[in-house]
Amino acid sequence: MTVSEGLLVPPGHGRTVRTPAQHVTFKVTxxxxxxxxxxxxxxxPGFDVGAHVHTRxxxxxxxxxxxxxxxxxxxxxxxxxxxxxxxxxxxNRVVRAVPGTVIVVPPGCPHAFxxxxxxxxxxxxxxxxxxxxxRYFDELLQILARGGTPDHAAIEELRTRYDIEQLTPLRxxxxxxxxxxxxxx
Numbered sequence: 685m686t687v688s689e690g691l692l693v694p695p696g697h698g699r700t701v702r703t704p705a706q707h708v709t710f711k712v713t714x715x716x717x718x719x720x721x722x723x724x725x726x727x728x729p730g731f732d733v734g735a736h737v738h739t740r741x742x743x744x745x746x747x748x749x750x751x752x753x754x755x756x757x758x759x760x761x762x763x764x765x766x767x768x769x770x771x772x773x774x775x776n777r778v779v780r781a782v783p784g785t786v787i788v789v790p791p792g793c794p795h796a797f798x799x800x801x802x803x804x805x806x807x808x809x810x811x812x813x814x815x816x817x818x819r820y821f822d823e824l825l826q827i828l829a830r831g832g833t834p835d836h837a838a839i840e841e842l843r844t845r846y847d848i849e850q851l852t853p854l855r856x857x858x859x860x861x862x863x864x865x866x867x868x869x
Contacts, residue, residue, distance in 0.1 A: 691712060691716045693711050693712070698710050698711045698724070701821045701822070701824075701825050703824075703825065703828050705728070705731060705854070705856040706725075706821075707725070707726035707728070708723050708724075708725050708726075708821055709723060709724040709725075710722075710723055710818060710821075711723060711724055711808075713814060713815060713818050714813075714814030714815030714818060715815075717814055718813075718814070719812060719813075719814075720744075720810040720811060720812040720813070720814060721810065721811050721812075721814040721815055721816075721817050721818050722808065722809070722810045723808075723809045723810075723811075723817070724748075724806065724807075724808060724809075725806070725807050725808075725809050726804050726805070726806050727750070727752060727797065727798075727799040727804065727805040727806070727807065728799060728804050728856070729799055729801060729802050729803060729804065730799065730855070730856060731798065731799050731855070731856050732796070732797075732798035732799075732854065732855040732856075733796055733797050733798065733854055734767070734796060734850055734851065734852045734853050734854040734855065735755060735762075735767035735770070735794050735795065735796040735850075735851040735852040736794070736795065736796065736848055736849060736850045736851055736852075737792060737793065737794045737795070737848075737849045737851060738789075738791055738792075738847045738848060738849075739791055739792060739847055739849075740791055740813070740816075740847050741791060741811055741812065741813070741816060741817070741847055742788075742789065742790055742791055742811075742812045743788075743789040743795070743809065743810065743811050743812070744786065744787070744788050744789070744809070744810040745781075745786070745787040745789075745797065745807050745808070745809050746784075746785070746786050746787075746807060746808040746809075747781045747782060747783050747784065747785045747786075747805065747806075747807050748783060748806040748807055748808055749783055749804075749805060749806040750783075750799065750801060750803055750804060750805025750806060751780055751781065751782055751799070751800070751801050751805060752780070752781045752797045752798065752799055752805050752807065753768055753778050753779070753780055753781070753797065753798045753799075753800055754778065754779055754780075754781045754785075754787050754795070754796070754797045755767055755768075755770060755778050755794065755795055755796040755797075756787050756788070756789050756793060756794075756795045757770075757772040757774075757776045757793065757794065758772060758773075758793065758794055759771060759772060759794065760772065760773055762794065762851055763852075764851075764852060765852050765853065766852070767794075767796050767851070767852045768798070781797075794851060796852070798855075816846050816847065817846070819846065820842065820843075820846040820848070823842055824839070824842060827839055827842065
């Protein structure tokens with residue numbers, strides 16, 4: 685098959701998934717790229733995706749607006765909470781990412797991001813290979829749309845199916861969401 689036209693997604697366009705803890709706009713999906721799915725993500729104040737790892741996926745984050753605390757290394761010790769205090773064997777620590785910061789996460793590398801500020805942050809996020817993250821977001825929204833307390837068993841099964849090993853809890857607005865879902869991670 686020969687492709688004769690590319691994809692152009694104007695500012696403000698794309699399908700958006702919204703939950704209290706997530707605002708993710710699909711910019712490029714597996715229907716348009718064999719290399720990666722691309723998203724614009726608004727990270728609300730107090731949101732902490734929690735440290736997690738993927739065995740197959742590679743990710744790229746580019747901070748567009750605001751500030752995020754970010755982790756992208758294997759720590760000396762994987763403690764079950766408090767990833768912001770982790771340190772790598774080579775001395776790397778969590779950093780404050782500002783606009784223009786790029787974070788690349790290879791498969792098998794623990795990573796996390798959190799918005800410690802009072803203002804929303806925005807980032808461009810790519811996940812490879814597509815369409816795993818797209819499907820994860822869609823299925824997560826279906827689980828959360830049921831209302832009431834999130835079905836933690838369903839969320840854990842979803843994470844397992846989409847190559848997400850959650851190492852520390854997701855938090856939103858300063859509270860622990862325990863078994864709540866991870867954003868791309």
